[in-house]
Amino acid sequence: MQSNMRATHCLVGLFIIALWSLAAHAEVSVEIERQWQQEQFAHMLPITRDYRNEQYGFGVPMLSGVEAYGNEPPNPNHGVVYLLGYQRTISVSAVYDAAEYGSTKSQLDHWLATEHPDTITRSPTVLAGKPAEQAVLRTGNTVIKVVVRRRNEGNGILYELTLTTTATDQAKDNALFDLVLAGFKTFKLPR
Amino acid sequence: MVKFITACHADKKDFFESIVPLVRPMAARLNVDEDLLLALVAFEDSWGQDEHNKALHNIFGITHAGGNNIAFPTYEACVEFWERNYGAKVRGIRTLEDFITAMKKIGYNSVNKSYYDTFRAVYQSVLKYKLACNAK
Numbered sequence: 001m002q003s004n005m006r007a008t009h010c011l012v013g014l015f016i017i018a019l020w021s022l023a024a025h026a027e028v029s030v031e032i033e034r035q036w037q038q039e040q041f042a043h044m045l046p047i048t049r050d051y052r053n054e055q056y057g058f059g060v061p062m063l064s065g066v067e068a069y070g071n072e073p074p075n076p077n078h079g080v081v082y083l084l085g086y087q088r089t090i091s092v093s094a095v096y097d098a099a100e101y102g103s104t105k106s107q108l109d110h111w112l113a114t115e116h117p118d119t120i121t122r123s124p125t126v127l128a129g130k131p132a133e134q135a136v137l138r139t140g141n142t143v144i145k146v147v148v149r150r151r152n153e154g155n156g157i158l159y160e161l162t163l164t165t166t167a168t169d170q171a172k173d174n175a176l177f178d179l180v181l182a183g184f185k186t187f188k189l190p191r
Numbered sequence: 192m193v194k195f196i197t198a199c200h201a202d203k204k205d206f207f208e209s210i211v212p213l214v215r216p217m218a219a220r221l222n223v224d225e226d227l228l229l230a231l232v233a234f235e236d237s238w239g240q241d242e243h244n245k246a247l248h249n250i251f252g253i254t255h256a257g258g259n260n261i262a263f264p265t266y267e268a269c270v271e272f273w274e275r276n277y278g279a280k281v282r283g284i285r286t287l288e289d290f291i292t293a294m295k296k297i298g299y300n301s302v303n304k305s306y307y308d309t310f311r312a313v314y315q316s317v318l319k320y321k322l323a324c325n326a327k
Binding site: 040041042043044053054055070071072073074075076077078079080081091092093094095096097098099100110111114154155158160162164189190191 | 233237241252255258260261276298299302306308309312
């Protein structure tokens with residue numbers, strides 16, 4: 001009888017320890033996520049309406065239920081980042097081709113030169129009706145999909161759309177990325 | 192060994208002739224390597240070729256709260272604005288990597304992943320063309 005009670009106490013004790021450990025782990029995860037978000041978006045402001053960038057002549061829609069952020073003024077306005085979750089984002093941006101890459105292919109070559117993934121899959125694609133290049137990079141559980149396109153007006157503009165996600169969330173995040181790609185529009189540049 | 196000599200294109204010559212006199216006094220006041228500031232202007236103003244920025248006298252891509260670029264009455268006013276807002280954060284910086292670290296801290300561009308890698312390439316272009324154009 002006594003040994004049965006001791007065994008029950010032991011089990012209850014183990015259960016309490018397991019619960020405590022789970023709660024502590026969840027608390028640490030929340031804190032890590034909070035810190036990551038704070039660092040990533042420290043100098044950014046929320047965007048609530050469909051995004052339109054006059055300077056670089058492009059725009060993208062907002063996604064229902066997804067927060068989006070842009071650079072905080074007076075910093076330059078280069079694009080928008082959608083927050084999908086912890087370490088999961090979509091960024092849409094543009095810069096002048098001041099580095100003189102000269103082509104979409106060269107733009108992607110330079111983009112990939114700084115990355116060291118386990119695997120890269122590269123293929124041609126279309127962005128807003130014009131030829132573009134895409135690559136999918138996998139490193140461990142991290143998946144990055146990038147679509148680039150050089151606009152050949154003036155000295156050139158480099159458009160860059162990047163999905164950063166995990167293998168686990170790839171399917172649902174890819175669906176959102178497809179919506180952004182489909183909604184990406186270019187406009188006449190201001191002159 | 193093959194030696195590549197970069198030609199001084201007319202747009203680059205114009206860039207150094209018009210931007211160096213604007214940026215150099217600020218670089219001296221802040222004790223910042225002027226080539227870092229020239230690279231930032233080249234990047235944000237497409238080597239001084241952006242007609243829209245010309246009309247706004249905005250060589251650093253400085254924006255309003257609404258996101259569009261601010262119009263300044265003169266280029267000098269734009270440089271003054273930049274110095275007032277960012278000068279203290281880049282003061283004394285002499286190297287590319289320290290400048291990039293400072294720009295990241297400021298959040299000059301937190302949107303595109305490749306901005307600072309491309310900035311490194313633009314900085315190298317500035318050094319290359321400055322030499323080719325004999326810009327002093």
